[in-house]
Amino acid sequence: MGYELVVLVRAQDHIPAGANPVAWFKGRTLGVPQGSLTAQRVRKLGIAVDEGARDVARNIEKLRLGRIDGVVVPVARPGHVEALLKPYHGEIVRLPQSLLSSRAWFAFNQRYYTQHKEQAEALWNWFDANRDRLDSLLQKHGKE
Structure with a gap:
């Protein structure tokens, strides 16, 4: 199962397509929903986080306003x-490179698998x- 975090930005900011998001956003602020485990992950990358909005739509509005x-x-x-981007008609775009990408593996040894297939x-x-619910499940039940 994969987990990928991407960054949405204003097209008018002209961030180079090859920009490394981790390096680019050091000294800048990224918005994440309140209480999200995503905030912890982004902070661990050394990037400032704004958790003042309760969802992605409100964060996009903050982005549009330059906050x-x-x-x-x-x-x-x-x-x-x-x-998510369609209503913004190119004003808000996704950076091509992911901020963070990870994989989760659920493995069993052969003996256990044979006994509990x-x-x-x-x-x-x-x-x-249920992969599309991963973020909300992690927010509700996850611990880091």
Whole structure:
């Protein structure tokens, strides 16, 4: 299962397509939703975080007003970010390079898998079917 964080920015800022988001946003502020585990991850990268908005839409409004320099968005599923950007008609764009990308693996040793194949397969299938809820599940149940 993958987890990817991307950054939305104002097109008028002309951030170079090849810019490394971690380096680019040091000394700048990224917006993330209140209480999100995403804020912890971004802070660990050494980037200032604004958690004053309760969702991505409100963070995008702060971005449009120039109160933050970018908005961090977890990629929930293919087409998710593009759908978020559509109402802004090119005013807000996604940086090509991800801020953070990680993978989660759920592995079982052969003996356990052989003895509990049905449960292991059910777990893998559940995570696959619910991958678009990963961020909200981590916010509700995760600990770092």
